[in-house]
Amino acid sequence: EDKVVQSPLSLVVHEGDTVTxxxxxxxxxxxxxxxxxxxxxxxxxxxxxxxSGIEKKSGRLSSILDKKELFSILNxxxxxxxxxxxxxxxxxxxxxxxxxxxxxxxxxxxxx
Amino acid sequence: EAQVTQNPRYLITVTGKKLTVTCSQNMxxxxxxxxxxxxxxxxxxxxxxMNVEVTDKGDVPEGxxxxxxxxxxxxxxxxxxxxxxxxxxxxxxxxQGLMEAFFGQGTRLTVV
Numbered sequence: 001e002d003k004v005v006q007s008p009l010s011l012v013v014h015e016g017d018t019v020t021x022x023x024x025x026x027x028x029x030x031x032x033x034x035x036x037x038x039x040x041x042x043x044x045x046x047x048x049x050x051x052s053g054i055e056k057k058s059g060r061l062s063s064i065l066d067k068k069e070l071f072s073i074l075n076x077x078x079x080x081x082x083x084x085x086x087x088x089x090x091x092x093x094x095x096x097x098x099x100x101x102x103x104x105x106x107x108x109x110x111x112x
Numbered sequence: 113e114a115q116v117t118q119n120p121r122y123l124i125t126v127t128g129k130k131l132t133v134t135c136s137q138n139m140x141x142x143x144x145x146x147x148x149x150x151x152x153x154x155x156x157x158x159x160x161x162m163n164v165e166v167t168d169k170g171d172v173p174e175g176x177x178x179x180x181x182x183x184x185x186x187x188x189x190x191x192x193x194x195x196x197x198x199x200x201x202x203x204x205x206x207x208q209g210l211m212e213a214f215f216g217q218g219t220r221l222t223v224v
Contacts, residue, residue, distance in 0.1 A: 009152075034212060042202060042215035043155075088155065090213075100145070100204075100213055104154035 002027040006089055006103035013079055014111050021074040021106045023089035031094040033072050035063055038086040038105070046074075046087075079110045114139045118203050118216035125193055125223055133188045133219050135203030143206045144186040145170070145213075146178065148199040155202065161186055193223040 003026040013019055025033065032050040036043035049055050049065035049072060057063070060079075065072045076083055086107050090100040116137045125131055137144065145160040147170075157170030159178040167178050175197055177189040186205075190197060203216040 042218050044215075045212040048212055100206075101157070102147075102155040104152065 002091070002093070002101040004089060004091060004101050004103035006087075006106050008106060009104065010107040010109075012109045012111065015080055017079050017110075018075065018077045019079060019108060021076075021087050021108070022071065023073070023103055024071040025089075025091040025101075025103075026070060027091045027093045027101060029094045030067065030070075031092050033065055033089060033091045034100065035072070035074055036088040036090065038088060039084075043088055076108075079108075081110050081112055084108055084110045114214065116203055116205050116214050116216040118201075118219050121217060121219060123219060123221050125221070127194055127223055128192050131190050131193060131221075133190075133201060133203075133221070135186045135188065135216055136184050137186075137203075137205040137214070138184065139205060139207065139214065140183065141205035141207045141214075142183070143208070143213075144180065145204045145206075146176070146186070146188045147202045147204065148172065148197075149202060149218075150199050158188070158201075193221075195223045197221065198223050 005024045007022045034048050035046040047055050047063045052067045055063050060077050063074045086105040088102050088105045090102045119134045142163050146158040147155040149155050156172045158176050161167045161180040201219045204213040206213040
């Protein structure tokens with residue numbers, strides 16, 4: 001059974017802080033991993049990671065995938081109140097029509 | 113504009129009264145899924161579909177039905193809704209290959 005664990009479940013920081021969100025996974029035939037940001041609406045796409053290494057979305061957001069150790073991290077530097085959201089990770093399996101298995105998410109709150 | 117459209121956005125209904133939540137995508141995507149989102153549980157897959165007339169159960173299919181008669185539409189049917197189906201529902205679609213999933217706006221369902 002596919003398994004995705006995100007940590008921490010919740011995080012409260014102040015503007016300007018740097019945060020690291022974790023995602024570990026166990027899926028068969030792993031192909032790629034997606035990160036989403038969810039504010040009070042539908043999840044919006046941030047990153048897709050296929051190879052081990054670093055993928056940058058913007059100057060403040062970056063993500064690393066380690067296919068050997070089966071985890072990914074999402075880093076946000078110089079956080080802003082607009083970064084407050086739930087961050088979801090979802091590995092994709094090849095050959096599996098089940099598509100995405102989501103973690104329970106990390107609730108990030110950035111205080112002014 | 114590429115999008116996934118769900119209707120209705122909000123629905124309050126009574127126990128046992130059949131309802132359908134519609135989902136339509138205009139991207140010619142093969143894969144479509146339904147998720148429910150509950151506090152602390154993340155996004156859990158209800159049903160998914162690989163293509164027309166091909167559907168299968170996700171993690172929490174009990175109490176739900178789906179159909180995929182056309183590629184663009186993937187309605188979610190609750191034959192006899194119960195209060196434990198009160199939740200936020202998302203439809204998502206994705207094309208073949210390593211592509212992101214696109215989400216609908218969500219349907220907040222309350223069953224009393």
